[in-house]
Amino acid sequence: MSKQADSALAQMRRTHEERILSLLRKQGALSRRELGVQSGLSRTTLHDIISGLAASGTVVSTAQDSAPRGRGRPAESVTLNPAAGQAVGIDFARQHVHVAIVNVAHEIIGSADEAHPADLPWPRRAELAERLIARLTESAVTMGSLTGIGVGVVGPGTGHEETARRIEAVKLHLRTRFGVPVLVDNNTRLAALGESVWGSAEGHQNVVYLRLSHGVGGGLILGGSLHRGAHGISGEFGHITVDPDGPDCLCGGRGCLETVASVNAVTTAYQEAGGRPGGFPALLAAVEDGEPQARELLARVGALTGQVLAGVCNVVGPQLVVIGGELAHFGDAFLHPVEAGLRAHAMPAALHDLRVRAATLGDAGAALGAIALVLHESPLLARYPTEPVPEERACS
Amino acid sequence: MSKQADSALAQMRRTHEERILSLLRKQGALSRRELGVQSGLSRTTLHDIISGLAASGTVVSTAQDSAPRGRGRPAESVTLNPAAGQAVGIDFARQHVHVAIVNVAHEIIGSADEAHPADLPWPRRAELAERLIARLTESAVTMGSLTGIGVGVVGPGTGHEETARRIEAVKLHLRTRFGVPVLVDNNTRLAALGESVWGSAEGHQNVVYLRLSHGVGGGLILGGSLHRGAHGISGEFGHITVDPDGPDCLCGGRGCLETVASVNAVTTAYQEAGGRPGGFPALLAAVEDGEPQARELLARVGALTGQVLAGVCNVVGPQLVVIGGELAHFGDAFLHPVEAGLRAHAMPAALHDLRVRAATLGDAGAALGAIALVLHESPLLARYPTEPVPEERACS
Numbered sequence: 001m002s003k004q005a006d007s008a009l010a011q012m013r014r015t016h017e018e019r020i021l022s023l024l025r026k027q028g029a030l031s032r033r034e035l036g037v038q039s040g041l042s043r044t045t046l047h048d049i050i051s052g053l054a055a056s057g058t059v060v061s062t063a064q065d066s067a068p069r070g071r072g073r074p075a076e077s078v079t080l081n082p083a084a085g086q087a088v089g090i091d092f093a094r095q096h097v098h099v100a101i102v103n104v105a106h107e108i109i110g111s112a113d114e115a116h117p118a119d120l121p122w123p124r125r126a127e128l129a130e131r132l133i134a135r136l137t138e139s140a141v142t143m144g145s146l147t148g149i150g151v152g153v154v155g156p157g158t159g160h161e162e163t164a165r166r167i168e169a170v171k172l173h174l175r176t177r178f179g180v181p182v183l184v185d186n187n188t189r190l191a192a193l194g195e196s197v198w199g200s201a202e203g204h205q206n207v208v209y210l211r212l213s214h215g216v217g218g219g220l221i222l223g224g225s226l227h228r229g230a231h232g233i234s235g236e237f238g239h240i241t242v243d244p245d246g247p248d249c250l251c252g253g254r255g256c257l258e259t260v261a262s263v264n265a266v267t268t269a270y271q272e273a274g275g276r277p278g279g280f281p282a283l284l285a286a287v288e289d290g291e292p293q294a295r296e297l298l299a300r301v302g303a304l305t306g307q308v309l310a311g312v313c314n315v316v317g318p319q320l321v322v323i324g325g326e327l328a329h330f331g332d333a334f335l336h337p338v339e340a341g342l343r344a345h346a347m348p349a350a351l352h353d354l355r356v357r358a359a360t361l362g363d364a365g366a367a368l369g370a371i372a373l374v375l376h377e378s379p380l381l382a383r384y385p386t387e388p389v390p391e392e393r394a395c396s
Numbered sequence: 397m398s399k400q401a402d403s404a405l406a407q408m409r410r411t412h413e414e415r416i417l418s419l420l421r422k423q424g425a426l427s428r429r430e431l432g433v434q435s436g437l438s439r440t441t442l443h444d445i446i447s448g449l450a451a452s453g454t455v456v457s458t459a460q461d462s463a464p465r466g467r468g469r470p471a472e473s474v475t476l477n478p479a480a481g482q483a484v485g486i487d488f489a490r491q492h493v494h495v496a497i498v499n500v501a502h503e504i505i506g507s508a509d510e511a512h513p514a515d516l517p518w519p520r521r522a523e524l525a526e527r528l529i530a531r532l533t534e535s536a537v538t539m540g541s542l543t544g545i546g547v548g549v550v551g552p553g554t555g556h557e558e559t560a561r562r563i564e565a566v567k568l569h570l571r572t573r574f575g576v577p578v579l580v581d582n583n584t585r586l587a588a589l590g591e592s593v594w595g596s597a598e599g600h601q602n603v604v605y606l607r608l609s610h611g612v613g614g615g616l617i618l619g620g621s622l623h624r625g626a627h628g629i630s631g632e633f634g635h636i637t638v639d640p641d642g643p644d645c646l647c648g649g650r651g652c653l654e655t656v657a658s659v660n661a662v663t664t665a666y667q668e669a670g671g672r673p674g675g676f677p678a679l680l681a682a683v684e685d686g687e688p689q690a691r692e693l694l695a696r697v698g699a700l701t702g703q704v705l706a707g708v709c710n711v712v713g714p715q716l717v718v719i720g721g722e723l724a725h726f727g728d729a730f731l732h733p734v735e736a737g738l739r740a741h742a743m744p745a746a747l748h749d750l751r752v753r754a755a756t757l758g759d760a761g762a763a764l765g766a767i768a769l770v771l772h773e774s775p776l777l778a779r780y781p782t783e784p785v786p787e788e789r790a791c792s
Binding site for chain 1: 404405407408601602616618623624625626627628629630631632633635636637640647648649703704706707708709710711712713714715740741742743744745746748749
């Protein structure tokens, strides 16, 4: 009985430790007060658990210099030991590979990217990612403590057969090369997750992220986690119909948001209206110069975008809408019409406290989101640090 | 040390018991195999925990008669002891009060409803609910074991001031009268929850529920739970714009789905097109008779409804769409155009395995959903059966 009871005591302690480690993995630095509130542990138990984790070097305490010193001691915050591990994020975008490395204390310790032709075969893209990682590793990272790799890929949910095959090949390649778990998701959804951890939606639990780039897509953060949907489909805002009589869309539908609010759609519309030559950069310049024709185009596209977002907000009730992708580079000339369209079409109750912001992570968003995926969901990190990971769980 | 260890052992046992009780509260009867898979407990621990709970009368085992007897013993299922408690659900609809009673084993043990004028004051509605409960209680229920009351109300999220006041008054009245926790939510969202526990979406984790009645609204079940949104707004499908140049809507917008797909909207459209007199029942009869004019109207309204649902499915990726409210009474004459509209406008990947069904709980849906709310979320049930509930937690 006593042996059984002692083992129960040890198990309870590990449950408490795991609760604290899980909060730090997801949120980075937290004060002892925040840890107490979020873990529900008593002050005494929390003190005991943190002391144990600090003694083993799993966590470190740091004084926050930003706290006002005049009002007593600066607030002490706790993080996972930055030396305890790093995670790598790779975004395989259409014509770029982006790589970022973050330690388990949520500090961004390096990023790099390189363009490539759109038709570069997948094995070559994986090699390119490896070279970028090697470059960062030489300068900043001890790869011996790599805890996992997150990967973003273009395309719809994992239900799609071709995407699924491509994903399996990339996972196998990286797992063989680095020997750690590899987690994969859609790169636009990962950009949403990245913004909610390091970007303009930091600290928000319910977020709608819309990315207006060559494609139009997005992601939902609901209750602090990435929402995936039944078959890996969610946040596909680009294929919501805005004009049933509009042009054909690549998805097979007609008049989808992507047919009016992608980089190509706005550039083409501007040219057809007799705008300056020079593609998207010319439109950016025209908007900056206040050219009425360009501004009117953005007002129209923004209104339709806002109308789609209004429907989304009625459905999921977010606190924050984040706009990313090239169209966010227009700034207020685009965001203001979007917000006006949103306010014109959403229910008043859905607009309560709702804000619209531009994304802040830029092209690194999906690579950082891939790292957040590792920190939130890696089977390696979800286990107790000293416990070995069974091979079959490591590859999920 | 030994005392502390014994207390840890007791606490671990209670954690295991609570895990089993929580699964049974949410899902009703489960086989031992299902309990093992869902709880993650070992066969030995599970056997030990269930034996203890059965000995104290907290759970009961029942042989499932529906299992094929030729293939060995019938599968044994475990439920909470039906005698251990009942929950009451009340739906304060626009001109009806519906009441239902269910025991903690998920068996529906009685329901009743009564119409009233739309302007009946709130204290009178609460009294009416009490009378209906008293009537059911005399015939079927031991109110001594009441574990909680769930209440559905009309109107948007609790962020709305007038709704909030009304809700507080009703909660206070019922809590004073019955002395148990009272949980409140929007009745359309509760109908969604009811369908996912007892109705046509039973057993599905990701469900879009659309209710087309005098108002148009709905609810989202995501990952098996009711999604609420940041300020209690979610599932407001009725106020998604289908025609930006359409008629004004009560919500302040224009051309919302509610302006074309409510009972009043379809009845008015039918009359204006020269249809038979006699309101909604006349339209129902005309559709049943196959009158082309009525069928064309439903085809048009169904197409727009399907278009809105397509956007919703692109966003949240459900496995199942459930249509409730009076418009579901048209059957396939309406559901087929809805499904066609959905298939025409949703991304192909979002349509994978997606089905559209009519709701099956009818007018009792919201009252049953209110009971599901109690079984899922009551602070009384979430605690260990023998533990007293602090007064301030009981009223949340």
